[in-house]
C-alpha cells in the first residue's frame with residue numbers, strides 16, 4: 001500500500017517563473033490539505049499537498065527550491081513520477097463563513113480547499129499573500145468560484161500593501177467568520193492564530209518527512225505529534241500548546257532551523 005505507484009504526467013502549467021503545476025493520473029478520493037509523497041527516481045522523494053483534486057487525476061503546484069523540486073520542474077507531459085498517498089488529515093471545512101488565507105506556495109493548498117467550500121455552497125472569503133505581484137498565482141482560478149479574492153503583497157505592487165496576516169486582522173475586525181483556515185509561512189500562520197481569539201482556526205504545517213506514515217518520528221511536532229499522521233492540518237487549540245510553532249523546525253538530521 002505504501003509503495004509508490006508509477007504514473008504519467010498528463011498536463012503541466014507554468015504559474016510564475018519558478019512555480020509550476022503538474023497534473024497526473026491518480027484516481028481516488030482525498031480531502032483538501034492531505035498530501036502525497038512524490039518520488040522522482042534517482043533524485044528524492046518529497047511531500048506535496050494536492051492543488052487539484054479530481055476523480056481520475058490530481059495535481060501538485062510547487063516552487064523550484066532545491067534538487068527535487070528542480071527535477072520536477074523540468075518534467076513534461078508523458079514523464080513518469082512515483083506517487084504514494086494521500087496521507088494525513090486535511091482541513092475540516094464546515095458550513096458557516098470561512099476566511100481562507102494562503103501565503104506563498106501555501107496558496108496551492110488553500111485554493112483546493114476554497115474550491116471544496118464553493119462546491120458545497122459554503123460562504124467564504126480568501127486572502128492570497130505574496131512578496132510581490134510576480135509571485136502571484138491561482139488568482140484567476142479562485143475568481144471563478146468566489147466573488148471576492150483579496151490580494152496582499154509585501155511591496156504593495158498589487159492589492160493591500162503589507163503582510164497577509166495584517167490584512168487578516170483587518171478583515172477579522174470588520175466581519176464575522178466561523179473559522180479561519182490557513183497554509184503558508186509558519187510565522188504568518190502564528191500571527192493569524194494570535195489574531196483569531198475565539199474564531200476557530202486550522203493551519204497546515206510543514207515538517208521534514210521521511211516515511212510519511214507515522215513510523216520514523218522525523219516529522220514530530222511538540223509533544224510527540226506526527227505531522228504526517230496527526231497533521232498536517234492542526235487546530236488552533238493544539239497549536240497554542242506547542243512552543244515551537246512559528247519558532248523553529250528541524251532539518252533532515254534533526255538540527256533546529258529557526259524561522260526568519
Ligand SMILES: Cc1cc2nc3c(=O)[nH]c(=O)nc-3n(C[C@H](O)[C@H](O)[C@H](O)COP(=O)(O)OP(=O)(O)OC[C@H]3O[C@@H](n4cnc5c(N)ncnc54)[C@H](O)[C@@H]3O)c2cc1C
Pocket residue numbers: 035044045046047048049050060061062063064065066067068069070105108109205206207208209210232
Ligand atoms: C505536508 C507538506 C506539503 C507540502 N506541500 C507543498 C506544496 O504544495 N508546494 C510546494 O512548493 N512545497 C510543498 N511542500 C514543501 C516541499 O516538500 C519542499 O519544498 C521540498 O521538499 C523541497 O525539496 P527540494 O529537494 O527541492 O529542496 P531542498 O533544497 O532539499 O529543501 C528546501 C527546503 O524544503 C524542505 N524539505 C526538503 N525535503 C523535505 C522533506 N522530505 N519533507 C519536508 N520538507 C522538506 C526543507 O525545509 C528545506 O529547507 C510541502 C511540505 C510538506 C511537509
Ligand code: FES
Pocket residue numbers: 208209210211212213214215216217218219220226227228229
Ligand atoms: S515522516 Fe515518519 S513519522 Fe512522520
